[in-house]
Amino acid sequence: MTEYDVIGVGLGPFNLGLAALLSPVDDVDAVFFEAAPRFAWHPGLMLPGTTLQVPFLADLVTLADPTSRWSFLNYLHERGRLYRFYFYERFHVPRAEFDAYARWVAESLPSCRFGSRVTAVEPDGGGWRVVVETPGGVEEHRARSVVFGVGTRPAVPAVARSVLGESVFHTEDYLTYREKAVTASAVTVVGSGQSAGEVVADLLEAGLPGGLTVDWFTRSRGFLPMEYSKLGLEHFTPEYTSYFHGLPAVRRDEIRAGQDLLYKGLSAETSERIYDLLYAATVDRADPPVVYAGGCELVAISPSPVPGRRWRLTWRHRDLDRTFTRDTDVVVLGTGHEPSPLPVRDGVLARDALGRPEVSLDYRLTLASGAPSTLFAQNAELHTHGVGAPDLGLGAHRNSVIVNQLAGREVYPVRDRTVYQSFGVPEEARP
Numbered sequence: 001m002t003e004y005d006v007i008g009v010g011l012g013p014f015n016l017g018l019a020a021l022l023s024p025v026d027d028v029d030a031v032f033f034e035a036a037p038r039f040a041w042h043p044g045l046m047l048p049g050t051t052l053q054v055p056f057l058a059d060l061v062t063l064a065d066p067t068s069r070w071s072f073l074n075y076l077h078e079r080g081r082l083y084r085f086y087f088y089e090r091f092h093v094p095r096a097e098f099d100a101y102a103r104w105v106a107e108s109l110p111s112c113r114f115g116s117r118v119t120a121v122e123p124d125g126g127g128w129r130v131v132v133e134t135p136g137g138v139e140e141h142r143a144r145s146v147v148f149g150v151g152t153r154p155a156v157p158a159v160a161r162s163v164l165g166e167s168v169f170h171t172e173d174y175l176t177y178r179e180k181a182v183t184a185s186a187v188t189v190v191g192s193g194q195s196a197g198e199v200v201a202d203l204l205e206a207g208l209p210g211g212l213t214v215d216w217f218t219r220s221r222g223f224l225p226m227e228y229s230k231l232g233l234e235h236f237t238p239e240y241t242s243y244f245h246g247l248p249a250v251r252r253d254e255i256r257a258g259q260d261l262l263y264k265g266l267s268a269e270t271s272e273r274i275y276d277l278l279y280a281a282t283v284d285r286a287d288p289p290v291v292y293a294g295g296c297e298l299v300a301i302s303p304s305p306v307p308g309r310r311w312r313l314t315w316r317h318r319d320l321d322r323t324f325t326r327d328t329d330v331v332v333l334g335t336g337h338e339p340s341p342l343p344v345r346d347g348v349l350a351r352d353a354l355g356r357p358e359v360s361l362d363y364r365l366t367l368a369s370g371a372p373s374t375l376f377a378q379n380a381e382l383h384t385h386g387v388g389a390p391d392l393g394l395g396a397h398r399n400s401v402i403v404n405q406l407a408g409r410e411v412y413p414v415r416d417r418t419v420y421q422s423f424g425v426p427e428e429a430r431p
Contacts, residue, residue, distance in 0.1 A: 006406050007130050007143040008032035009118045009343065011039060013102055013392060014378040015149030017060035018399045019111050020070040021412065028406050031141070033132050035117035039106040041099045044172045045195055047202055051092040053194065053226075053267060054392050059098075060105060064396035064412045070108075075101045121146055121344050127374070145406055148365075149378040152337035152390070157190075159301050160333060167310055168301065168331040171195040174202075177330075182206040184329040185213070188313060190298055192218035194226065196334025197270040200290070204277040208289055215326050216292035217315060223294060226265035234419040235262055236388040238397050243423035244386035245361045249352060252383065262387045264336070291326075295319050301331065339380050349375075352383075359384045362401055376402050 006022075008015045011034035022030045057063060059072035068074070072093070076082045085093075106112050113134075120131040128146050132139045154170035164170075166177050171191075174181070181187050182203060189200050200216050207214075216223075227233075234240065244252060278288050300314035309327035316323050342349070342357065342365075350358045350366040357380060358366040365375040378398065381389050388394040400412035 001129075002139075002141045004031050004141060004143045005029045006031075006145040006147060007118075007128070007141060008147045008149060009121065009130070010034060010149040010151060010378075011036075011106060011112055011114065012149055012151045012379075013041060013060060014151075014395045014399070015147060016102055016106055016109075016112070017395050018147060018149070018378070018402060019109050020060050020068065020105055021064055021396070021399050021403050022406070023070070023109055023111065025403065025407055025411055028403075030111050030406075032112050033116040033118050033130075034112070034114045037115050039099075039103045039112075039114070041095075041102060042172065043099075044175045045198065046096055046099065046175060047198055048096075050095045050198060051090075052095055052098050052392070053092070055091040056093045056098075058391075058393035058395070060102065061396055063393065064400045070105050072098075072101050075104055078104075118343055121342075121375075123348065145374040145376065147376040147378060147402060148342050148380060150340040150342060151379060153340045154333070155336045155338040156333060157298055157335055159298060160331070163301055163311075167329065169333065171199055171332060171334045172337075174199055174332060178202075181330045181332065182212065183210065185211060186215070186309065186328045187212065187330045187332060188215040188217070188311075188326065188328040189332045189334055190217060191334030191336070192216075192220045192223045192266065192294065193264045193334055193336060194266055194270060196332075197223070197266045197274060199332050199334060201270060201273050201277065204274065204281070204290070208277075208281055212289065214290045214292075215313075215328060216290055217296040217298070218294050219297040219318065220260075221294050223271065223292065224261055224265050225268055225271060227262045228268070231421065232262065234421045235259075235386070236391045236393050237419050238394070238415065239417070239419050239421075240423055241385050241388050241394065242361060245384055249383075252386070256383070256386065259387050263391065293317075299323065304328075339382075342377075342380065344375075354383075356383050357381075361385075362405060363398055364405075376405075 005028045011032050015032055019032050022028055056072050060070055061068040062071045076085050115135055117133045119133055122129045127142055127144045130141045154172045160168055166180055169177050187203055189196050203214050282288050295318045296315045297318055299316050302312050304310055304312040304327040306327045310329050312325055312327050314323055314325050347368055350368045352358055359377050359381040363376050364373040365377050367373045379390050400414050403411050
């Protein structure tokens with residue numbers, strides 16, 4: 001049994017960033033395990049022309065250590081692309097390039113081990129026993145601390161789970177089944193977030209010449225833009241995270257329910273692209289090739305009785321409380337993601353009334369025993385830390401907090417004032 005100071009479970013961008021920031025910390029022995037054979041960031045949505053929705057400064061390390069060799073700018077330098085990026089003159093980089101950058105980091109760090117699935121994390125004295133399935137067999141390791149970065153999984157509506165396959169699938173698998181979708185005669189896209197919008201735009205561009213028609217429905221009130229104003233973006237900061245965490249759990253849930261457009265919704269560019277495609281498609285025809293409406297909830301999927309159609313979808317209009325049906329060939333579910341379960345046996349973690357893990361401000365998972373915790377969470381704390389939890393821009397901050405605790409000293413300074421806004425009662429207004 002090999003012993004480490006810390007074991008990372010999962011190698012998405014957040015734990016990969018942690019591995020990068022730990023690489024120069026000689027007194028912390030770390031290893032990271034990932035079930036996938038190599039780093040791949042949402043490969044099913046790596047559509048041509050798509051970009052990150054955050055600036056390139058939200059890479060794996062820069063907001064914690066701009067001098068790190070693992071920065072995006074250094075990646076460009078090492079690849080001989082720095083001058084080309086200089087003339088590119090854009091803050092938001094191609095999604096495929098961010099994926100290539102992260103893969104470069106992952107393949108360069110000896111602490112990152114792919115093709116290794118963690119199946120159990122068990123208490124073991126003052127530390128943790130970690131069981132890993134590898135191509136060479138089952139291994140057991142021991143660590144003083146464990147950091148979970150297992151990410152999220154597609155959230156699939158209950159009515160669609162039994163029919164998932166090549167004609168009913170989540171946007172996460174869009175590129176896998178794209179050819180079937182763009183050559184179909186009718187496709188239905190469910191959801192109004194960025195992923196759904198990108199799929200609709202791609203379907204219109206690729207499928208219209210072949211006569212494709214698209215239904216696009218969402219249970220949201222409409223196809224609304226994501227908040228991207230500078231003052232609104234201050235919610236994705238350490239200050240807001242601290243403020244949000246300090247609120248009662250009930251109040252946090254109430255607030256988060258009204259914040260969808262801070263981290264969901266369509267980018268202005270995608271919305272404009274879709275409208276422009278619709279406008280061009282109706283130059284010589286009165287009716288657009290898309291039927292789209294908000295406030296519509298999917299309530300059933302069944303085989304279609306219509307020749308040439310595979311599925312009948314039943315919808316309920318939420319405002320009118322009326323049901324209607326539409327027939328289609330392919331269904332693409334842009335229904336978001338949910339936290340992946342942590343590989344820890346029942347009873348180890350403290351959970352709230354809704355079964356969610358309790359997470360302290362410093363990203364420690366609270367133990368049911370009440371003992372001091374050495375388990376940490378990455379992107380499993382939306383309910384406790386707010387809208388910034390899944391945001392790449394806060395990843396380096398969270399990792400700075402975690403690294404400093406693992407090392408027992410300040411390795412990376414954590415800034416306590418990064419925005420102009422006050423989220424609580426302003427200091428000068430307090431009695």
